[in-house]
Amino acid sequence: MSANTALAEKYRNNFLKEIEEQVEMGDWVKMCMQCGVCSGSCPTNFQSAWEHPPQELFMMIRAGKRDEVLTSTSMWNCTSCYNCIVRCPRKLPITHIMHGIAEYAHRIGLAPKMQATRFFSGLFWKNATKTGRVNELKLSMGLYFKNGFGSGVKEGMKMKDVAIGLVLAKRLNPLELFGGHKCKDQKGIQAMLKKAYEIERSRKAAKMAG
């Protein structure tokens, strides 16, 4: 049984409860009063990129639309601009809920596989935690090559002017590919993160059991 089916089974008919227990800040979803201020404030909504703005996602959660929510690309479009947070009359930590739903969808394998931001997000974290610091070049290369080598060259070429400009301005170092910035105590960082994951996993499991 996959993680997804197990969870779906456990929370049968109660997607709101599932979100409350499994998603960071998820217990806030029920407090939304559907005023729509967040949707009206969300930049990605203006660019008509979104299937569902936050208000709608929260309503869908309450209406039990599990698959539609967790497979949506919507929360991946959040730019972390925090516009919604400061405006929500109910003080919902919307940005964090958006990230939380995304993380959950990713965790149980329902998130759209090739959603670019999801990919980038994962990449970023791996990039950052591997050495303790972000390697911007590897990060970009990784993103452009996500669809394989051929399209990677194409994506990379599109950004070529940008990259050359940055190199000239000494703000992107081609040598980063071979080493680059890193922390000294990488071992400590890895150990620390391993522990953190362990703790987090056991807490979530406890919630699921209880």
Add this chain to the structure above:
Amino acid sequence: MAKHEYAFYPGCSSQKGASASNYLTSVESMCKTLDVKLTEIPDWNCCGASIGYAEAGELPRHVMNARNFALSEKNLPGQEIVATCAACWLGARETRERLTHSDTLMADTREALKEAGLTINEMPNIRHMVEVLIEDLGFDEMKKHVVRPLEGVKIAGYVGCQTNRPFGVDGESFENPQYLDRMVEMVGAESIPEYEQKVTCCGGALAFSEPEKAQAQIKDIVESAYDHGAEMIVTPCPLCQANVEIYQGQINKTYGTKFNIPVMYYSQLMVVAYGGSAKDAALNGQMIKARRLEEIAAKPVKR
């Protein structure tokens, strides 16, 4: 001894050869003038920035920031942590708030930190560089050092998101913060307080992953600056700076515009106004060169 001392958290983008290295250079020279001493936290690590959320989960994210707190406490006891990057500042502050409000999270964090041989006893204050300037030094103090006012330069103060929300600078409104405009005036330039796009999102990390969406926003930000007759844009955030500056060429291709407006850090303006050279202000770090500033920086200082 310097007048003000802080533990410094430069963040990944400000490292040498990274996208905001010009920011770091100018901050260093600005701090020299203002007698502010920044001591880098030894072996600091990435803040995890908010875009890391998919993989990170809650605890690991906070643990990353907590490690920096612990290192600061161990090596620079009693000093507040200062960040120059909006995302670093935000991430660290968020961790601070969560850990302060949840005993469980705090205990879990300590347990993980133990693996790296570290611990936290006291929560540090997390400050953004502009907070230090405005609150600890004040506009009067900052202005005192201006020896080469940027007269006649019209500058759009682009505050962006993360230095403004959800925490922001104390006493400023989320919808129309004024401090950047005041800083522009402080260096003797002309501000545009009515610049509508001053808190519009630049697209953040989506500029990488979904460029069309981010660029649509950047276009609005730049266009409005032009509409108000700005010669350059100033910002306190590295991601804002990068996004607004480096995609102008692509935007021109997509929309047929002719954008070519320099995007500066407040620290660069200050260094030039304080009499520093183009090199001190890292003006060579601009993809779109700020000719007007370069000219001013070449002028002799009026003392």
Add this chain to the structure above:
Amino acid sequence: MADIKVAAYICKGCGLGERLDADALVKIAQKDGKVPLAKSHDFLCNADGVAMIKNDIANEGVTHIMIGACSRRAKTEAFFFPENAVARANLREGVIWIRPDTDEARETTQEMAEDYIRMGCAEVKAMTAPAGNAVTGSSKTLLVVGGGVTGMTTAIEASKTGYPVVLVEKSGALGGWAAKLYKRVPVHEPYKSPADTGVGELISQVLGDSNIKVYLNATVAKTDGAPGRFIVDIATESGATHTEDIGAIVQASGFDLYDMNKLPELGGGKSANVVDQAGLEALAVAAAAGDGVIRRPSDNQPVKSVVFVQCAGQRDPSGTHLAYCSGYCCNTSIKQAMYFKDANPSVDTTIIYTDLRTPGNGEDFYRSAQEKGVIFTKGKVAEVVPGGNTSTVKFHDLILDDKDAAMLDVDLVVLATGQVPNSGINIDAPAATAEEGVVEVKPISILNLTYRQGKDVPQLKQGFTDSHFICFPYETRRTGIYTAGPVRRPMDIAQAREDATGAALKSIQALENAELGRAAHPRSGDLSFPKVRLEGCTQCKRCTVECPFGAIDEDEKRFPVFNESRCRRCGTCMGACPVRVISFENYSVNTVGAQIKAVDIPDEFSEKPRILILACENDAYPALDMAGMGRNEYSAFVRIIPIRCLGSVNTIWITDALNAGYDGVMLMGCKSGDEYQCHFVKGSELGRVRMSKIDDTLKTLNLESERVRDLEVAITDIERVPEMINKYAAELVAVGPSPFKGF
């Protein structure tokens, strides 16, 4: 009236002395005003000035006083001479403050002031000091009709203030709807859970109060008289009638729930498992008496899922059901959802709403329900389909724009149907023609008034009793009778209690005023009252029909009988009377007519038109005064006379003015109609109906219709009024001078 002596006083303070020629004004008073005593003073309202006037009253035998100073609305305490007739010429707000201080304006400004002095002198001579109404009653007892929360609260509050109360309740017990509730919406911190109703305590307070006499199973069979001297017959179940002397009345006759049987599409009346909010309270009360579990009526199984349908039969734009929002039912549904959640969090409770209206602390209550896991879904319920023991609720999800959203297997559906007032007979409804075979259930009168104008208090909209909604919320159009609680507008318990307290105080004020022969609001304290010269009356009935307050009855010979204590002194009767036999001591066809005639009308070659403005004293006149305070300028060609109400305008004034050569007449009164702002409710409307016929008069005089202008003015129109005046003055220039000048 042989021994009247008039004195005129011209003030030179507040800049009047600099802007106007006071000596000339004194001379005008003597020469044109023909007053024997005329003086100016540097500062008339100060102790010395007032002492001068008092001295003249005491030693010079002055009976009538004309004060040329500030507006009659200013310095009322200084210029308070209750034994004398007093007129005020408004030289400050009405002249110097609305005119520019320039040399070229000086002449017209002075002319304006001189006319006001002439007018004041003429007016005061036509007045007498009001002596007060002699037909008073002194009953201090309050009648409260209705024994629900509103009625009981009124009774308790009045009794606490020291006034005896007679409370009449038609059912066999006190408590009304509130007594049937399991719990109420909380009114104290932290607003998180349903609270005890407190009705039991109210009931025992009423029953334990020796100052409150309670009639149960009783109705009001007859209400006769006027404030201070009502005589009320109370009919009891046994058939016996008790008569009580009453000073004032509070009608707290409450509401009924909108009948859910009218909502078959929502399952109303179709299934035992579809209830209204009262139905749910009954289930909750029954549960509380048993094991605490609310059960579905069809088979007594515990309810596991419940859906609340908000606005059922309410806010209906189609006209089929209630057009309004009852205001309380959102909170009630939230409370009822908590009945379930507090007992068992696993019960699914969904509230389907289009707008959730929980103002004030209701927001905290709403939030608390969200915290408890009540699901709020924004949607419009299209249909409730009952089947067996469960129902399907079909709705349009307004957020997800899903027209076919549905909730399945719902154990219980609660319809929030709202309040319908229990306000008695609609006295304004056209008399129903008896149709063969059709038995109309006629509403039963609540008060059974013997008034000529009908048995109950008038209604405004949707059957709610009329109350002066902007200024005086409890005032009905029947003086001394107040309505409170949901009969007046839909409301919840907290609002009803507040309403009851207000009405208790207002009714006490009314009976006290009645005893002293004084008017109630808005002319509170006024001692004048309409006097009729019956010798001249033609029995036309206009006054008895038009009086907005039902103050005038008819005697056996069909002559009008004025009930002074019911009268509000609006003057509508005076304006209506075709033979002008109705007047007040200090306000009459003559007092205004004399002013109109006193104005000096320059000839047609002078290029100085004259415009008469009759301005309502409640809104328009204060607005004009405030225009002056703000130094808004307006034309020097207007002459303004304050009137009690547009309803008091007698058409003779207009005809007189036009005949005298005025170029135009402006009438300024409050907004009329359903959204009225008239202080006398119907006064401005009646006045306007009367004035609509003025066109005929203009035709017979061969005058243009522009010569008379009717304007709605609110007290806030401070800047607009001067603009309207100036615009009208300009228009009249275009029309040309009146042909009647110089005749």
